[in-house]
Amino acid sequence: MFPTLQITVKGLLPTASYSFMVDFSCIDNKRYRYSFHQSKWVVAGPSDAELPSRLHVHGDSPALGDHWMKQVIAFDEIKLTNNQLDQNGHVIVNSMHRYQPNIHIIVTDSNNDYICKNTYVFPETTFMAVTAYQNHRVTELKIESNPFSKGFRECEIEEIQALAGFRFPFSPLLKNYFL
Amino acid sequence: MFPTLQITVKGLLPTASYSFMVDFSCIDNKRYRYSFHQSKWVVAGPSDAELPSRLHVHGDSPALGDHWMKQVIAFDEIKLTNNQLDQNGHVIVNSMHRYQPNIHIIVTDSNNDYICKNTYVFPETTFMAVTAYQNHRVTELKIESNPFSKGFRECEIEEIQALAGFRFPFSPLLKNYFL
DNA sequence: CTATTATCACCTAGGTGCGAAAGT
DNA sequence: ACTTTCGCACCTAGGTGATAATAG
Numbered sequence: 139m140f141p142t143l144q145i146t147v148k149g150l151l152p153t154a155s156y157s158f159m160v161d162f163s164c165i166d167n168k169r170y171r172y173s174f175h176q177s178k179w180v181v182a183g184p185s186d187a188e189l190p191s192r193l194h195v196h197g198d199s200p201a202l203g204d205h206w207m208k209q210v211i212a213f214d215e216i217k218l219t220n221n222q223l224d225q226n227g228h229v230i231v232n233s234m235h236r237y238q239p240n241i242h243i244i245v246t247d248s249n250n251d252y253i254c255k256n257t258y259v260f261p262e263t264t265f266m267a268v269t270a271y272q273n274h275r276v277t278e279l280k281i282e283s284n285p286f287s288k289g290f291r292e293c294e295i296e297e298i299q300a301l302a303g304f305r306f307p308f309s310p311l312l313k314n315y316f317l
Numbered sequence: 318m319f320p321t322l323q324i325t326v327k328g329l330l331p332t333a334s335y336s337f338m339v340d341f342s343c344i345d346n347k348r349y350r351y352s353f354h355q356s357k358w359v360v361a362g363p364s365d366a367e368l369p370s371r372l373h374v375h376g377d378s379p380a381l382g383d384h385w386m387k388q389v390i391a392f393d394e395i396k397l398t399n400n401q402l403d404q405n406g407h408v409i410v411n412s413m414h415r416y417q418p419n420i421h422i423i424v425t426d427s428n429n430d431y432i433c434k435n436t437y438v439f440p441e442t443t444f445m446a447v448t449a450y451q452n453h454r455v456t457e458l459k460i461e462s463n464p465f466s467k468g469f470r471e472c473e474i475e476e477i478q479a480l481a482g483f484r485f486p487f488s489p490l491l492k493n494y495f496l
Numbered sequence: 497c498t499a500t501t502a503t504c505a506c507c508t509a510g511g512t513g514c515g516a517a518a519g520t
Numbered sequence: 521a522c523t524t525t526c527g528c529a530c531c532t533a534g535g536t537g538a539t540a541a542t543a544g
Contacts, residue, residue: 140535153428171498202429220500233499248427249332250381269500270537277537286535289506319511350522399524412523448524449513456513465511468530 140284143239143263144212150203157199157244158206160213161191162229165236165264172272179266186232189222193242194229200250220269231267238264319463322418322442323391329382336378336423337385339392340370341408344415344443351451358445365411368401372421373408379429399448410446417443 143160150156164185171182194216198205219228231237244255271277281287322339329335343364350361373395377384398407410416423434450456460466 155427248334281537284536286507287537288508290537460513463512465531466513467532469513 139216142212142214144210146210147206150207152204154203155200155246158196159242160194160239162237162239165238170234192229233267233269236266318395321391321393323389325389326385329386331383333382334379334425337375338421339373339418341416341418344417349413371408412446412448415445
């Protein structure tokens, strides 16, 4: 899942135990398709049948409030799949449906038994699940922003940097500019 | 550090909180050199000055007894250095000295405050710290056993497997045997 | 026709010993 | 003469979109 869902938290009890979890809810009961003509997503019918969302538990859970508060909490281990039979623990979603990630903060006692939870929802994190990008500008945005997509960047300076193996303007070997 | 130091534990309290740590003690006050003639390490003088060993804390710490008991505990994040000024948190050792890893299990309360600890020492894990292998049979052993050294293996079958991209005797494409 | 899957080249990130060079 | 450092090729491991093949 890129970009990565990440949050910072304040106000936890430093020595209390918390677990952080994320699930995904289908935002409406609709299936979408992308209208190339209108350059936007349009409703294509009612939503497909959906299994209850799998809960993704942040790998640091359970941990003390102190731990969660001292750095950005990144849910960079979340993987999505459209395979309803998935055995890898990935979160199952329906392609062409809109989703909203929900962040749950669970408070547990020293035995990690449940005490209570709060749920936080950030509407700006909604997204459309797809198996292929429908809009080239989204592709471009991802290529520009994801380090693993550097091989697809067209920006000239980036290409030369990749060939040269170093960053301007610090060149250990000037001749490498023209490989 | 390869091979990786790893242990299994039994008999912890499933809901008590533990931290696992390793430090390294110089086994004797001697510096060694490798006698190629005698094919063994011989004492070369008194040990060099040594700073107190850095403590390596297992990344899962603190965690419940339950967590530690349900899988092998691998200290695969330990890194050794001979740089006394190291800033990366690696464990500092003197080259050409013999070391013994010591495993500490610390029990903490729900606030992660210290309660008590036990230390376990396995003499079969002693090793000589080096900056270059002194005995080619050690090099060979490491090349054969470490997956990251596959590029140096001479065993023919391994080489062909690497080229073919699959393992005998299950060949998706027989012609690939002779690449 | 549209959506999905599988394979691929191309990356990031980092763990190996080799061998030349440098240090002591 | 012995020890250490550094850049290198070669790996493991896995995250990208492109593309062609497949499914429905």
